[in-house]
Amino acid sequence: MQEAYRALADPHRRTILRVLRGGEETAGDLASATGLRPAALTHHLTVLKLADLVRVERRGQYQVYSLNTTVFQDLVSEVLSWLTEPIPADGTPLPKSGDST
Amino acid sequence: MQEAYRALADPHRRTILRVLRGGEETAGDLASATGLRPAALTHHLTVLKLADLVRVERRGQYQVYSLNTTVFQDLVSEVLSWLTEPIPADGTPLPKSGDST
């Protein structure tokens, strides 16, 4: 999962993911959507592929990118689990708010 | 939100957040939980504070950290919304799988 969290940290990459939620797009379309130059876009797409968040397929002249919804859902589920599965505190007592002096 | 996404990108910071899910902890306890040296821990806590994901309160000798559940839930909600609110594709047609030559 580390690669997926890392992938989310960049706003351009989150834009790419959001655009791909609407369906597959060519690399060129993603470049327009993000305002990135080709080489910079490729860099971000590489990070997203490393995280297995997107898939590519060559279609003629184009590279067509799409969301790998499986991994994407796993990621969301993991973050969500943080809300629903609290980790019990260990027994170590902590000073209470009025405790000092 | 950018700061929050950035904060999630580091595994030590995710550990800190998970530990705090179980209740407030002193900086020292968090250092033990993560295996970080004091100065490195402070660095990560600063990032988490910047993202408003954690709060601190001095309690005597200790600094007691806790989750800011509001922001934390906002973050989870936003990620979750990516699954439930697809962005409609624009009208631009894309080449279909069999299209080439």
Add this chain to the structure above:
DNA sequence: GTAGTATTTCAGTAATTACTTAAATACTGA
């Protein structure tokens, strides 16, 4: 083949990040 379009790779650079040690600060209890 050749020209044109789409995309990636390469090599280098600037900015950011995580970390270190040492010193400073904030508090406690005697």
Add this chain to the structure above:
DNA sequence: TCAGTATTTAAGTAATTACTGAAATACTAC
């Protein structure tokens, strides 16, 4: 006040990251 504990700040370094322009690759249509 002093010694001790907890934590942060400061200054520097090494690694990582995002980006650039230029060259290379992959394909299409003639």
